[in-house]
Each structure stands twice: as structure tokens, then as C-alpha cells.
Amino acid sequence: MKLRGLYAITDSQLLAGKFLAYVEAALDGGVTLLQYRDKSSDEARRLREAEKLRELCSRYKTQLIINDDAELAARLGVGVHLGQTDGPLTPARALLGSKAIIGSTCHSQIELAEQAAKEGASYVAFGRFFNSNTKPGAPAATVEMLAQARTRLQLPICVIGGITLENAEPLVAHGADLLAVVHGLFGADSTQEVTRRARAFNALLKI
Ligand SMILES: Cc1ncc(COP(=O)(O)OP(=O)(O)O)c(N)n1
Numbered sequence: 782m783k784l785r786g787l788y789a790i791t792d793s794q795l796l797a798g799k800f801l802a803y804v805e806a807a808l809d810g811g812v813t814l815l816q817y818r819d820k821s822s823d824e825a826r827r828l829r830e831a832e833k834l835r836e837l838c839s840r841y842k843t844q845l846i847i848n849d850d851a852e853l854a855a856r857l858g859v860g861v862h863l864g865q866t867d868g869p870l871t872p873a874r875a876l877l878g879s880k881a882i883i884g885s886t887c888h889s890q891i892e893l894a895e896q897a898a899k900e901g902a903s904y905v906a907f908g909r910f911f912n913s914n915t916k917p918g919a920p921a922a923t924v925e926m927l928a929q930a931r932t933r934l935q936l937p938i939c940v941i942g943g944i945t946l947e948n949a950e951p952l953v954a955h956g957a958d959l960l961a962v963v964h965g966l967f968g969a970d971s972t973q974e975v976t977r978r979a980r981a982f983n984a985l986l987k988i
Pocket residue numbers: 788816818848849862863864865866867884886906907939941961
């Protein structure tokens with residue numbers, strides 16, 4: 782089955798004090814992939830939180846992805862997202878097995894995506910498309926590059942960086958399959974609003 786839909790990404794600061802409630806609200810609205818992204822070095826907390834997310838994801842039939850850490854993903858039996866400095870894809874694929882979802886950050890470089898495809902990535906991620914509160918310094922990408930990537934790549938294409946309900950539509954029109962969102966989903970005042978946003982992102986993708 783082709784990966785398509787909302788790709789919700791957690792942020793430990795933004796979700797402090799409401800982590801599981803907001804994640805569950807998003808899952809309730811419909812999430813294709815949920816990424817656990819915690820940039821701290823507190824391994825015990827990361828394991829604990831990732832285990833809770835795995836339980837929640839299994840209830841909602843959503844696939845869990847761990848950011849950066851292939852060993853933690855292997856321990857939990859879930860997928861991983863690797864950036865260009867997070868370790869090579871080929872050993873991660875060997876570690877996680879042929880069925881695991883493995884994503885690769887390709888910034889705005891189609892050549893990196895073609896290489897990732899050869900090395901066994903399940904999807905490739907391009908960004909950032911807009912100003913991002915979560916990662917302001919990420920290199921920029923354009924919709925023209927996205928359209929070109931769509932003609933050259935068979936793999937599902939994920940887009941990321943400052944995506945909101947107001948600006949996502951051109952990305953879908955230019956070939957995005959997965960909308961990866963932190964603030965535009967979780968930067969909401971209530972769980973009800975998170976659920977509403979999740980449904981609305983999926984509607985943009987006709988899911
Ligand atoms: C879906 C998705 N796309 C891109 C990234 C960014 O990965 P990376 O460049 O490794 O940066 P960090 O997220 O690790 O700071 C991502 N996490 N997810």
C-alpha cells in the first residue's frame with residue numbers, strides 16, 4: 782500500500798504537559814505516520830515515551846516512526862527516519878528488515894532522493910518549504926523542485942517545514958504524498974482543534 786496522508790511529528794517542548802492527549806487527538810483525526818522526534822539525550826525517557834506511542838499507534842492502526850535512532854526503532858519493531866548525518870540507510874534496512882518503513886531527509890536535492898531509493902528508503906522527505914518555528918535553520922526547498930522530483934521518483938514523497946492548513950494545498954498539487962507537520966498540527970489550543978486539523982489535512986490529500 783502506497784504511503785499517503787498526514788505525517789504527524791511530535792515536539793517535546795511544544796507538547797510538554799499534553800503529550801499523549803494531543804497525540805491521541807491527532808490519531809483520532811487520522812494519521813498515516815507518527816514520528817517520535819525528541820532531540821534530548823535522555824534515553825530512558827525516550828524509551829518510555831516511544832513505548833507509550835507504540836501502544837497508542839497500535840490502537841489506532843497508525844505506523845510509528847522513530848527519528849534519528851535506528852537501534853531504538855529496532856528495539857520497538859517500528860520504522861525510522863534518518864537525516865543525512867544520522868547514519869547510512871543500508872545497515873538500517875538490514876537491521877529493521879524488509880517491511881520496516883525507513884524515511885530519508887533529502888533537503889532539496891533530487892540526487893539524494895535517488896540515492897536513498899537505491900539504498901532501500903521507503904519514502905523521501907524534502908523541505909523546508911516554509912518558515913519553520915520548529916527548525917528555522919533547515920535548508921529551503923521549492924515547489925518547482927518538488928514537481929521535478931515527482932516526475933523522477935517512484936517512491937512516496939514527504940514534504941516538511943512550516944506546513945499549515947493554509948499553505949499545504951500547492952504541495953499536494955505538485956506531488957506530495959505525505960504532509961509532515963509539527964506546529965501546524967500540534968500548535969493548537971485544544972485537543973478538539975488538533976483532531977479538526979488532522980481531518981482537514983487528510984481532506985486536502987483526499988483521504
Ligand atoms: C519526515 C521528516 N523529514 C525530515 C526530517 C528532518 O530530519 P533531519 O534532517 O535528520 O533533522 P532532525 O529532525 O533530526 O532534526 C524529519 N525529522 N522528518
